[in-house]
Amino acid sequence: MAVERRTSDDVLLSTALENFYNAAEEMGLKDDLIEILSRSERRICVSIPVEMDDGTVKVFDGYRVVHSSALGPGKGGIRFHPQVTLDETEALAFMMTWKCSLAGIPYGGGKGGVCCEPLELSLKEKERITRTFAARIEPFVGAWTDVPAPDINTGAREMVWFMDTISKIRGQLEPAIFTGKPVSLWGSKGRTAATGLGVATCALEFLRVIGRDPKETTAAVQGFGTVGSYTAKFLHEAGVKIVAICDITGTYYCKDGIDVEKAMAHAHSHPKRLLEGYSQAGLEKSKPNDILYLDVDVLLPCAMEGVLNKANADKVRAKYIVEGANGPLTPEADEILKSKGIPIVPDFLANSGGVIGSYFEWCQNLAGFFWTEEEYNARLVPIMKSNFQRVWEYSKEHNVEMRRAAFMVAIKRVADAVEMRGVFL
Structure with missing residues (x-):
């Protein structure tokens, strides 16, 4: 019996699901694998109470989603934007799964966000939001579970606040939890x-x-x-x-x-x-x-x-x-x-260069050994070229558009991993 398709009112999530279902059905993926991969493993919603500069308290909504950990820890950015929603966050996590798979790196897909207007926030207000959000998601992130990174309206500064907050909660330095940090604090040249x-x-x-x-x-x-x-x-x-x-x-x-x-x-x-x-x-x-x-x-x-x-x-x-x-x-x-x-x-x-670069930073953090920018780029460019060539050749061999070819290549790697690991009983 055919799998009943998930639907969503969110345009981005609807798009992500439609692309997945169409590619999965065209490549003949098993119904049970379609059912598993059409749903996220973990969707977290948190409230973030923050004292504003004028002394009032505002509560912001924050989200962190891991779509799949079949290939490795969740990986994906955290954005600060007034249009952030749970469905949007899940859609972006969904797409990160395929991006990481296609890139050939040992990550699953994750994404996070806080619904706020950064242009209306002072630096201190943004820091309070970041640190409180970090404390709320602390039980669910880690170097081998979920590794966030910067996204829209966040950058190296916010990653330091995230890392520092969780390191203080855990009583030890945790540099490999977040990527996109400044070079002076466990970041990676070239990122x-x-x-x-x-x-x-x-x-x-x-x-x-x-x-x-x-x-x-x-x-x-x-x-x-x-x-x-x-x-x-x-x-x-x-x-x-x-x-x-x-x-x-x-x-x-x-x-x-x-x-x-x-x-x-x-x-x-x-x-x-x-x-x-x-x-x-x-x-x-x-x-x-x-x-x-x-x-x-x-x-x-x-x-x-x-x-x-x-x-x-x-x-x-x-x-x-x-x-x-x-x-x-x-x-x-x-x-x-x-x-x-x-x-x-x-x-x-x-755009997978960013997550490949994050993987490089994570590797350096785990090893405590850092590369030059030339070494970083010398590793990145050949991977991007190889990934492009693989998708281009697949699209020509199977006579499909590049998007469909990329989905098929990415889905197969994740599906194979799920099938090998089995369903936990």
Whole structure:
């Protein structure tokens, strides 16, 4: 009897489930494995009471989900954002399972988040939220159980607060629980740029297999946080002309190419890490979403999920899409873009450089031995190239889109592990 499909009102979770079910059924996965892998192992909801600077107390909602530990500890970031929900967190954990599997690293999928507006918080308020959230999830995280990392609106500073809080609770240093820490406190050289380097590497590998010269290619990068900025940087260094970048303050377009280094320096010096006020000769500014519809060779959405959907996908004029964000396309957008003949390099292949980099940091923390940035990148780039090639070849061999091919490769590895380990009685 066919497995009854889970459903969700959350767009991202619905997308993740639909992609999984379609790939699993196409590859003939057993019903019991489909049933197991369609559900998360652990979903945690916590309340986070925090004293604000004005003396009032606010209670924030926090979540941590582990979808699968079949291959190893849960792995995935913690985001601070006003739209964080349990369903969104589960969807992101779900996708992390396939990302880690596809990357060939010994992790399962996890994700976490706190529903808050970071732009309205003082530094001390953000620290209180972080440390209280850390204390609430402390029983469920560990170097061999669940290893969180930075995500939207969190970074090295927050990872130090997380690590320090749990280390004090346990009475011993616990550096391997959290990755994405600063180099000065058990972090890893190369980690900051890892996701962007991975996205750029996949984009360049795609251009290589289709026989296109990077120096004759234009690109637009949506989102200019850590992922988007470093993606633009490495593509620019490879000769790709970055004609547009954007963040919440707008789209910044220049037909002669954006000065990526100058834009990164500007954003880094801005108090809120934004492009607001950036200028260069020939620059035109427009609405943030305008970047999605530019006539470029490669569009790289590196910001939020669901930015391309049934309402706007038909407006896309790019020839190719490389997904830097998690779930930037809905299934409806996928179908529209497929009908337009636009190839897509999927998110959990393209942006897996971050989690591979986290794995490197975790290994160094466990060993207490650290690598140079050159050693780090020398390990990362070949893995990204190999993973891309494996998915590309699978897609051609089985005549499926790259997203479906990536899902099939990733699902098989996790399903094999579940089957070998069996059901605990």
